Amino acid sequence: MRKRDFVSLVALIVIALLIWRLSIDSPNMREKAKRIQDIFGIPSMEKTKTAAQKPTAPCSLSRSCPLDHFAFHITSGAADVVGPKICVEGKVIMSSVLNNVGPGLNMALVNGQNGTVEKVDCLNYKKLEDILAYLKAIKPGTIVLVASFDDVTKKMTDEMKEIFVGLGSASIMSLQYRDSWVFAGASGIGQKSPFEKRAANEEETNVYQGWPESVDVGGCFPRKF
Numbered sequence: 001m002r003k004r005d006f007v008s009l010v011a012l013i014v015i016a017l018l019i020w021r022l023s024i025d026s027p028n029m030r031e032k033a034k035r036i037q038d039i040f041g042i043p044s045m046e047k048t049k050t051a052a053q054k055p056t057a058p059c060s061l062s063r064s065c066p067l068d069h070f071a072f073h074i075t076s077g078a079a080d081v082v083g084p085k086i087c088v089e090g091k092v093i094m095s096s097v098l099n100n101v102g103p104g105l106n107m108a109l110v111n112g113q114n115g116t117v118e119k120v121d122c123l124n125y126k127k128l129e130d131i132l133a134y135l136k137a138i139k140p141g142t143i144v145l146v147a148s149f150d151d152v153t154k155k156m157t158d159e160m161k162e163i164f165v166g167l168g169s170a171s172i173m174s175l176q177y178r179d180s181w182v183f184a185g186a187s188g189i190g191q192k193s194p195f196e197k198r199a200a201n202e203e204e205t206n207v208y209q210g211w212p213e214s215v216d217v218g219g220c221f222p223r224k225f
């Protein structure tokens with residue numbers, strides 16, 4: 001046997017012994033693989049992945065948002081029983097638990113430059129003229145997050161609908177009694193928002209007696225739009 005072959009053989013035996021040793025004192029296959037990788041300095045897939053991403057995405061999103069975006073997640077109410085929920089940048093800002101939601105339109109206004117939550121309101125507690133004044137006062141550059149609860153059409157005038165169209169809503173004009181609706185738009189958006197969902201109140205498809213399923217929408221809202 002030549003010297004080089006002998007060295008290779010010894011190396012092989014050492015590796016085989018190492019693997020065997022690892023296999024008897026660690027029952028978990030993943031753990032074993034990781035230890036072998038560690039011994040030979042192979043970076044594991046897991047490590048590379050966690051280094052490139054934040055450990056957990058905010059607001060139950062499947063991935064983190066790019067730096068110049070805000071993470072959000074909106075869930076409509078379910079029937080007139082479970083309240084809606086609005087989350088921004090990992091923080092729930094409206095929910096039944098926070099006791100700041102109610103039937104009708106639930107709305108959060110977020111500063112489009114720095115993500116500061118400026119207002120959270122359940123609009124249907126206000127008078128019609130006050131709701132309209134509230135909507136008219138939304139400053140350009142404001143991100144508007146909306147969740148329905150029970151019924152949003154009760155205090156919705158055509159003038160209000162026009163304002164929602166201006167914020168980027170495509171469904172507001174056809175929204176009917178007790179439809180579920182979630183929407184994220186912005187004042188001055190100049191186009192239809194990709195963040196909108198609606199479930200129609202239809203007897204044949206309703207999940208709850210008298211109400212459709214709850215809907216939710218989430219994603220990354222750009223700082224500049």
Ligand SMILES: *[C@@H]1O[C@H](CO)[C@@H](O)[C@H](O)[C@H]1NC(C)=O
Pocket residue numbers: 111113114115116
């Ligand atoms: C975000 O901007 C608004 C308006 O310019 C300001 O009032 C608020 O303090 C800012 N928030 C942060 C966290 O910088």
